Structure formats: structure tokens, C-alpha cells
Amino acid sequence: MSLSIDLSDDLSNGNLKVLDDLTSSVKQIQDDVLKEILTLNADIEYLHRFLHGSSDKDLFTTNVPVVTYEDLKPYIDRLANGEPSDILSALPICGFFLSSGTSGAKQQMLPQNDKYLENMRFVYDLRSLIISKHFEGVEQGKGMLFLFTRQDSTTSSSCLPATTVTTSFFKSKYFRDRPSYWYNSYTSPDEVIWCPDNKQSLYCHFLCGLVQRDDVVRLGAIFASVMIRAITFLETFWKELCSNIRSGQLSEWITDLSCRASVSIILGGPNPELADFIEHKCSQKSWEGILRQLWPNAKFIEGVFTGQIAQYIPTLDFYSNKLPLVTTSYGSSETFFGTSLNPLSKPQDVAYTFIPNIAYFEFSPVDKDNNNELVQLADVKLGYYYSPVVTTYSGLYRYKVDDILEVTGFHNNAPQFKFAQRKNVVLSIQTEATTEVNLLKAVTNAKLVLESSDFMLLDFTSYAEISSAPGHYVLYWELKTKNNGTSKLDDKVLVECCYVVEESLNAFYRKERTKDGSFGDQKKKKKHGSIGALEIRVVQNGTFDELMDFFVSRGGSITQYKTPVCIKSIEALAVLKHILLTAGRRR
Incomplete structure (x- = not known):
């Protein structure tokens, strides 16, 4: 079948046959994708030294190495310095994608071309049809989605x-010329999305969404x-929004x-x-259920809720x-991967069906003896864990x-994957290695204490404090009262949270906390180990907004922002200086 799919007929007829076609012929489509990529790019500089002009699949799997960003960075730097696209791609490189830089790694710059945006549009088209199948009448309403853009920078040469x-994507023809069958008719005009000032954009998103609340x-x-x-x-600006709606005049600072x-x-x-209605709702002591009250016809909230976002x-x-x-979908700065076929799944059960015509997908088995042997998309096994390895039309x-x-x-024959975690250690003082999953689980358990x-x-991050001995973990928490009151947090609650977090971390951590490994055993005498007691530092409200602003100012995007699970930048750490309360459990 054709690798370039036009969904217009299927979507206008409410037909998902194209999905069945794609997922029934996974192996053949994947072979065709690789053949097309290699035929286009066999003579480019990067591939020629491995393939010598051939587009043979066996030669590709034998000779072309698995690489990371650092391996490709010299080639990307040459492109950024003005050398021609055919260093990495026969298709013209029209720019670079900047990764968010908040998932533990430094911000990366990856080559991009129109094929990526075409694939992104394809996934948006597909998921619009899927959601329309599960939520009756959604295509007749509007979405209040908080979408943003940032000012482009350019490479120096x-x-x-x-x-x-x-x-x-939001500035491209693939978004501007979106078809009428898309379910996502937005409350905000495109000019709000394109506004480079995120504060003005966010304010206008709310203003448009409130005025059209019934839609x-x-x-x-x-x-x-x-x-x-x-x-x-909204908690900060609802009074001003009401004033704008009451007068029919936009605030002067929207410039x-x-x-x-x-x-x-x-x-x-x-x-x-x-204006009176909104004022009445927002003046309530508690904001529990406020989204349903302001937008009574909303059927769901969409976004990414897996991985670290589950917090x-x-x-x-x-x-x-x-x-x-x-x-909805699973993608990255490297490529899109797939989409969820069951929008009604609970976040912890979400699985993404990989779409085989987007890129060529291989997989490195995790924690297996043969982890150097890559597995093709059609050959992955149920219950196994893998890291994806991608070959794209954009030079990867x-x-x-x-x-x-x-x-x-x-x-059909297309695998469905559940996101497990990022493959990185977020915290370490000695020999212990605390992963993102370890830390999120520990904080989730501590939340149960807060429920009392x-x-x-509201948000959290962490830091490995090693400037003094013994080194220890520090958690920065931003808390909020449920009733918008001025309740004071009991110190005993915070100390108990410290205890629960440490009890929930892995055995290596607990052993390093005590010399005899008896951490948590109340019958044994505790001995101080090589890791000091964990601290929770409660910061004032708005601190994590400042942290987001910091990363956005460094080239990030508010649309793609994820609070880093661990802070590694001294400059970012300085943002968290507004400490209200600290608690550490000493042994």
C-alpha cells in the first residue's frame, strides 16, 4: 500500500479502514519504509561509508551502527554551520527541532523536514477520527486547548x-490548512496560539474559552x-477576566x-x-470540580498523562x-510513534499502537542477554520491555x-506499547541508583499521608545534595490547600512524608542510609550510613511557575514543558530558593 496516506475520504465518511490496512500489513509496510529511506539516502555522506550506495536491508542491519545524539552531533553541527543537507539527508533539511531539555538530558537539536510535519498531521487526522468514534457529538463542539508557540531562533551560519x-507544526501549512473534518475546532483563533508572549496567549485562551463556555x-x-x-x-486572573467580559474590552496589557x-x-x-456567573463560581471557598462548573459540556481532558506526567x-x-x-498520541522530537486506539483507557492502562508507515522501528531488548540484537516492529514479544531505535526520513x-x-x-499485527519510563537515573549519592519510576512511586505513596x-x-522536583557530607536527597514540594484557605501544615505530617518516601525507595538506597542495612526495622538500632536523611523543602506558591518560565527562557516551549523530576542545573536550582518549610528525618 502507499506509504503516504490521505485520510480525507475515510475521515469524512467516519471510516477507520485505513487503520486496519496499516496494522494488518506491518512487516511489509516496515520493509517498504526502510527501502524508501535507504533508496533516498544511500549516497548521503553519513550512510555511504556503511552502505556504499546500496539500499539492501541486510547490509543496513549488519553495517549501520546504533547511535545516540552525541554520535550524530558532529554531523548536526555541520548542518547548523551551513553545510548542505546531504550530509545526513537527501530530502532538504528545513530546520531543527529543539528537545524540551527537561527530561534529564540537555536540550538537543535534531534535523527536521516536511516529512516529519506530514507524519504529525497524519497522526492528528487519525486520532481525530478515533476520538470521534468514542465521544458522541465531539466534532460539533469546540476544544479549549492550551497550545502555544515560541519565537524561532536561527543557527548562526x-x-x-x-x-x-x-x-x-502550529505555524506550518499542515496546521493552518487543517481540514473541516477535524474534531478539534478550537475556541481560540490561531493568532492566540501564534502569540509569542505565553502570558498574553494563556490569558486570551481563557478569555475565548469562557466566552464560548457552552460550546x-x-x-x-x-x-x-x-x-x-x-x-x-486562572486562580490569579479570574477577576480581571470577569472585568473584560463585563465591559466587553480587552485588558490594555494584551499588546x-x-x-x-x-x-x-x-x-x-x-x-x-x-461575568457574574464566572465570579460566583470562582469566589467559592473550594475549587473542587471548578472545570466542570465553568465548562459544563466538557466530555474529557486530553493530553499526555503517562510516565512522569501521571503525578x-x-x-x-x-x-x-x-x-x-x-x-492521545506518543511522539518525540525524533519522530512520532503511534496513538492510543482506546481513548477511554485509564491513564495507567494506556497503550500506544505503533503506526508502521511513519518511520522504520527497531527495538533493543531491556535487561536481556541479547540486548545488542535489535528486534523488528513485527517481531516484538508480549510482556517484553524494549527501547525504540528509529530510522526516519529526517536524517536519523x-x-x-x-x-x-x-x-x-x-x-491486528501492530504491537501496542505501554510507556514504562525514561531510561535514566535521576538521583544518586553513592552506589545507589534511584530511577524516575522509583522516585515517582515514593512520592505517590507520600501523597497518601497528605490526604489526611x-x-x-501541586508539583515537585528533586536534587542530590552533595555539597556537604553525608550527601542526601532533597525534594522540593509546592503544596496547595484544597479549600483555598490558610491552613498551616503540621510539621509531623511533613516528617511522616519524609519517612514514607525513604521507605518506598529501593533496597540499595535503604542500605546506604544505614551501615547495617536495618533501615525501617524499628527493633534494630539504627546506624548512620553514607547517605544522609532525606529533606522535603516546601516552596511558596508560584515557584514551579517560575521554574517553567526559567526553562522556557532557555529555549524551551511551554507547550512541551514537563517539570524535571530531578534538577541538575545550578541556575534552575536557584529558582527554588523561596523555601517556606523544611523537614528532614534524622537517625
């Missing part, structure tokens, strides 16, 4: 744009962390002219009745009165992505 995936059938953002940021922003003009049209004239689920449940959380060949995925099922109080955990 090539003058090619360097920006984030989402910025590139909103879905809420969301790319990542749940942005949705939390939006809610705290982006195209944004101002388009939003003024939607705002229309004065609407004191709506925000309880907070979203509180504010939305447990609206369904719909995880056998590029290893540091995600760990579990095979949980198949749709009036507080909930």
Missing part, C-alpha cells in the same frame, strides 16, 4: 530555524503539567496586535450576566471532578531513544 516540534466539549494541553499551570493562572484583534471579535460586547492526575481529578483523561539512522516501553498487546490534611501536592 545556516540561518535555518531552530524551534520546538509544536511551534513548527466547549473538551479541555486540554499537550502535557498535563501545562494544564495545571493554566489552572493556577500583540493580531492576537488582540482576533480575540476582540470573539469577546464581542459587554456580557455582565456571564498530576490526582490534582486534575480534584479540579475536574474526575472528568475522563484522554491520552538507527537512533536510540531513551524510553523504555512494554509490549501489552496487538491491534487539607493539602495536596
